[in-house]
Amino acid sequence: MTVEDRAATSINGSSDLRVRRRFRPSIAATIVAAELPETARDSYRYGEGIVKFGWRMLFAATALAATALVHAHHSGAMFDSQKTVTLQGTVKTFQWSNPHCWIQLLVQRDGVTQEWSVEMAATTELYRSGWRPHTLQSGESVTIVVHPMRDGSAGAQFLSAAGPDGAPLGKPKPVNAS
């Protein structure tokens, strides 16, 4: 039984694996909650014992890890974080905006052009990652690695990008780079 399963059992009070798996996403968020270090210390102080304290710390680690699912602006639930897809295409537009920047990417597949909406972070996060409003230009060829939408639509969450020369985009060039 994994840590997540044990945590789910704790939350749902059930040993039914199906229930536990069904509720696993809720651990990711609602019960993210559950116990954090301060709370665990409170529990210890209020006499719940070192064993429970240890368990709660373990549970806290699970909950904290689950927090990684949270997106800056919204839940990441619509993206399949278990799938990574590489898209090669041409930039239609690069939208520098909040709450997200977007790359509208034209991808050729089987003779058909499909337009993808690739969601990025907000302008501040991109700026801090070396991106600028003109990092991408319309018509530019680019390779983008993404987490695709769960529903199969042509949308995705941005992970990384490289230009035609294979160099990663958005990284400031070293001072001594030629």
Add this chain to the structure above:
Amino acid sequence: MIRVTWLGVVLVVATSLVHAAPNSSQRVRAFARLPDWTGLWETAISKELTTPGGRSSTPGTLKLVGHPPYNPEWELKYQAALDNPAVKAAVTETLKGCGRDAPAYVKSFPNIMDAPMVFQVVVTPEETLFVMDHGEVRHIYTDHRAHPAGDDLWPTPLGDSVGHWAGQTLVIDTVARTPGPISMFSPAAELSDQAHFTERVRLIDANTLEDQLTIEDPMRLAHPWTVILRFTRVLDLTRFIPYECEADRNPIENGKLTIAPP
């Protein structure tokens, strides 16, 4: 007539001198006693989410999503809310920090202190301002005033804050906060309009601000709840960049977040 004219001239000159007067030596001394918190700061979750994809690559450090020490009555309600599919979906499926369909409580205190935010702290003798990049501004009045009384006070998302300096620590007292969830990441955990917040904010090293936040709520909590929030100095931004939500392309359709065309 001449006397009246001279009197008028004297009054005008005197008035202009008052308005043109520089800071009094008393105010300058008061400024000098205050800590230097200039620069930009960010919450722990903001630091983790600063990637081009916006996704945290390390475990989160949210503090306000813990289990509040509810009294027996509200513990039952809290547990029921945790089991409520709609409450679960509010985080797992439809969580939004701004824009259309985002709940009002995302802009409330103390959530904004534990949400993805970059902010500036402006310290003056009369008040300290927390200016958040999402637009919220906390006014912490340090001019020895009390909270408004009676009908002059009503709940608002940020509440009413007054403070004082205990050495280099800013002690903030906040009341009259709109009832609702403590954190946008934990909508099941709500506070009443009687919640009382005490913060002790201080610099613990050159690049870290600590906010020890204690929440009391006689209507809901069995005992005070204290969390430690830490804010990190932002070293890779040289200016404050406001965050608007002008191009929200993530509508909620059929209970799911989706992507709208540009």
